[in-house]
Every structure is written in structure tokens, then in C-alpha cells.
Amino acid sequence: MHRATGDGLAIIGGSLFTWWLVSAAMGPEAYASFLSIATGPIGLVVGIGLTWGVFQHASSGVRHLVMDTGAGLEIHTSKTTATLTYFVSTLLTVALWAFILLG
Numbered sequence: 694m695h696r697a698t699g700d701g702l703a704i705i706g707g708s709l710f711t712w713w714l715v716s717a718a719m720g721p722e723a724y725a726s727f728l729s730i731a732t733g734p735i736g737l738v739v740g741i742g743l744t745w746g747v748f749q750h751a752s753s754g755v756r757h758l759v760m761d762t763g764a765g766l767e768i769h770t771s772k773t774t775a776t777l778t779y780f781v782s783t784l785l786t787v788a789l790w791a792f793i794l795l796g
Contacts, residue, residue: 694778695753698746706743741790748782 709731716727730736756774759765765774 698750752778
């Protein structure tokens with residue numbers, strides 16, 4: 694999952710960043726078109742997905758960093774921490790988007 698989220702963030706995030714730059718350079722109409730999609734339902738779903746990807750990638754990275762020290766290599770501990778990365782990334786995503794949308 695760590696590699697998949699890293700690849701997804703690079704490809705999707707990079708594509709969206711490029712789209713944003715090109716639309717900003719093309720003028721107000723192109724930028725308004727970008728904004729209408731980015732702030733609409735599709736943009737919300739993509740934004741939440743990218744946010745979860747960032748938090749999942751970061752959580753998994755911390756897990757791997759700890760495992761590189763030699764800790765947590767037992768099979769039970771490894772499975773538990775792997776599951777915990779999903780819980781933490783989902784919890785952080787919900788908390789951030791609740792703050793954004795409700796705050």
C-alpha cells in the first residue's frame with residue numbers, strides 16, 4: 694500500500710498540479726473551469742482520496758521507519774501496525790475534512 698499511495702500521489706497529484714498551472718496560465722476562463730470542477734463533487738472526492746493517500750503513505754512510512762530499527766518485526770506486531778495505519782489514516786482524513794467543511 695505504501696508504494697501504491699506513493700505512486701498515486703505522484704501521478705494524480707502531479708497531474709492536478711499541472712492542470713492547475715496550465716489553467717492559471719491560460720486565463721480567467723480556463724481557471725474558472727478548473728475551479729468549478731475542483732470545488733465540485735468530483736473535486737471533493739478526489740481531494741478526500743488524495744488526503745487519505747497522504748495520511749496512509751505517511752503512516753506507513755513511520756511504520757517502516759520503526760521497523761528499520763529492528764522493532765516490530767514479529768508477525769503479530771507487524772500485522773497489528775499494518776492495520777493501525779489504515780485506522781490512523783482514515784481517522785486523520787475524517788478529522789481534517791470535518792475541520793475543512795464544518796470549521
